[in-house]
Amino acid sequence: MQITLSLNEIIELIGSPEVKGSISGSITGIAALESAQVGDLSFLRGRKYRSLVETTKASVVIVPLDYDKSPGENQVYLWVENPSYAVGRVCSKLEQLLWPKPKPGVHSTAIVGDNCKIDPSATIGPLCVIESGVRIGAGSHLQASVFIGRECVIGTNCWLMPQTTVQTECVLKDRIRLHSGVVIGSDGFGYETIEGHHEKVPQIGNVIVESDVEIGANSTIDRARFSSTVIGEGTKIDNQVQVAHNVVVGKYCFLCGQAGISGSTTLGNYVVLAGQAGVADHLTIGDETIIAGGCSVNRNLPVKSFVKGQTALPYSLEQRINVLRKRLPELFKRVDQLEKGVDGEGISKLHPEKTSD
């Protein structure tokens, strides 16, 4: 996007940092240290990138408090506690330009059922379908072609992007962001096999999404069999994540891209599922557990577990086994060699039952 920010605007946005150096002209882009050009704002995002600060072409660099070098000519350094967060505040400002606040009101092409309560400050965009008995809170925004089923409750300041679906009787609390293609409240996957046919177990529960949750594009959250599938406050879900029926996800978890959680499993708070990780059904995963990418978990995990691999071993053990695993061809040869020694010319001769000295 087109960006134009003065140094003063940046300084104001990120608080009152220590400043060194000077620039002429304004900031017209944001970039990583290594790709930044003159006119760009950049930042030191971690210890190991320190040397890049000295060579970056960025006009303004946000650095941490303990950074002790000085800016070059026509360059400015800004010292703050958390550079990544500081640049985030600049981006938040820019984000408002990228996504301007929509006008409140219901678009003439939106279809709204009976007995709905839509706050006048909410925005219902074009071609949305809202079934009967739905409540939508202040400042919430249904961008376009959003479907809300009967008796759903959407809180305040939510943003539902185009082509999202929230089925009957589900509840979204406040400040929830659903990216395009998200489906909330699809049926849980439950059947009873009677005489060889799979009879559907009706799924009459719902989904409750607590406040400050963000859910990525094309992720799906199934409704519970009787009660509620729950996504805890402040949890962030990436794209194409599958959460099955009756799952309870704790607060402030991260579920990364293409992760999946099977039915009736409970996650504690601050649990991280890395990309493509899977958790089997009816399990309990303790607080602050980290499940590495592609890992399959099929047993309960205590608090602060850190697991990896197709059998979800402790991370460091899995790492060690993976090193040894590569040496299996060598190990087989060594055992062959030992046996030759033993059976051929060596030990076997010495076995009392086979040989005599």
Next chain:
Amino acid sequence: MQITLSLNEIIELIGSPEVKGSISGSITGIAALESAQVGDLSFLRGRKYRSLVETTKASVVIVPLDYDKSPGENQVYLWVENPSYAVGRVCSKLEQLLWPKPKPGVHSTAIVGDNCKIDPSATIGPLCVIESGVRIGAGSHLQASVFIGRECVIGTNCWLMPQTTVQTECVLKDRIRLHSGVVIGSDGFGYETIEGHHEKVPQIGNVIVESDVEIGANSTIDRARFSSTVIGEGTKIDNQVQVAHNVVVGKYCFLCGQAGISGSTTLGNYVVLAGQAGVADHLTIGDETIIAGGCSVNRNLPVKSFVKGQTALPYSLEQRINVLRKRLPELFKRVDQLEKGVDGEGISKLHPEKTSD
């Protein structure tokens, strides 16, 4: 959802079970034994939960015929052959309240092309787009914002939820349920690489979904190159499952969340793919095969296979290997130790070519 059922209504719904005990008031919820409260209906869902029946607060508990305890005060037990199925019948009744039968007819905002035959008892909801030459059978329901491409045939009593897509010339038989975001009839993934460029191999076949199939949210079924990709009768597909072109899935299979099947593979009947399982292309998977979660299959599997792991070994072998795999660090040490014995002070001395007694 709000539930109010009398004990008599429940008894009627599940047949004529043996009844013991009495309650006052009606049933206002359904819950698992351990979380049920007074006023709830619950059920014994498996042998290992037997002890929970004695402590549950549920007012009505459905138990299997061989359960031999008696209800507490103000509590009722109902004996049936299959408690899980019985509670399903109660839920079916409630499901009808959750999803009331829609009024037949075509919504004024739906767009219907030329030469379509839509049964008068079908419901075409708001903002659906139906291209030309489409046939839709009795009692079928396109909820909202559903797209049906040219010349598709939709049978009777199907339910297509919001934002589903069925592309040109595909066929859905009867009583099919598509959850939101399902895509039927996207192109198969086929290219010929000519002088470094990938030329598209046109996909001019279709998809045939046989009767009584249910497909979960955001799952995708590709059209065949020439002929048909087929989903067999009574098969149930969970969310985010990918079925590639020319695949033939047998009858009464279960494809669980995020499973994937590559092109031209054939699955027998009653095959189960657990979550995130993958099957490579051009394979044949025998009837009643079970493929464990996260398992990658890249060879044909005979009838009644049960496989697990990234190399799809027999389930019990994979389990055993996974136990031994954890002991690799120990094994390497043991072999080191043996070699010390042999090469250092032990056997090596005894090798004829090296030592003499």
Next chain:
Amino acid sequence: MQITLSLNEIIELIGSPEVKGSISGSITGIAALESAQVGDLSFLRGRKYRSLVETTKASVVIVPLDYDKSPGENQVYLWVENPSYAVGRVCSKLEQLLWPKPKPGVHSTAIVGDNCKIDPSATIGPLCVIESGVRIGAGSHLQASVFIGRECVIGTNCWLMPQTTVQTECVLKDRIRLHSGVVIGSDGFGYETIEGHHEKVPQIGNVIVESDVEIGANSTIDRARFSSTVIGEGTKIDNQVQVAHNVVVGKYCFLCGQAGISGSTTLGNYVVLAGQAGVADHLTIGDETIIAGGCSVNRNLPVKSFVKGQTALPYSLEQRINVLRKRLPELFKRVDQLEKGVDGEGISKLHPEKTSD
């Protein structure tokens, strides 16, 4: 679909091949050699299927130049350099019948924002929503219910199928095909955890999709944090693929079903990710690398790598390890046996510190 092609039409479509044999009647289907019937066109798709040519019932068979058998009665063989590509040309013709060229113009139910420039030869189908400032090039086709966000640029001859979403400021170059449910420009998954809460890192970059890219159903491409997520020219993406923010995919890559690429990773040209493969974040994957199905990559890979398994080992090593892995139970027994020899009756006796000769 219904097909009727004369032999002459086929010959014209695939150039001027050598022809032997004759048929009466026209071609009414296309099928693989083994399933073809009289009236079908078929082709020899690879060396190992040669014997099928002699037994096929197909009326017309396209064969490679070095095929030296003659057609049966009422059968025709056509010799060409690349039979698969030749049949593709026939299918391209049929594809035009399957997907007839839409009439240019904006459907009366489409909603178009201010300051859009839509080429008069483009087709904007029913119920599309186009926000302000969007440009759409000549011959492009938005089929139905497509969403295009503010300031997006869509090039020429693109085809966006129903229910696709392209969010604000993203760019699609020319001849791009998006299948249903694709989401371009969802937010990258980025947060800073401040006092236990995950603060959103705004994602103000965009997505650039270069020319001749095809993207399968329900795949998702996230926008960059500052700059652009890029899909290189001629790359083909299958269904349910996830591409995270700041990823750069090179030219002419294949990303197969359910593959995933984490943030800021760069893929070279001609890289292949097989189904369900995953690549971790901030990596560089060299040109012409092949990553096998289900493989998890968490380190940089040089040009022409060929890797497999959960730890992305060289393909042949992983294969060998998988063979040895199956023999772990045997290996453990052999070491047990060796130790018995050593500690029980054998070597241990001979250790100088334990025994004396």
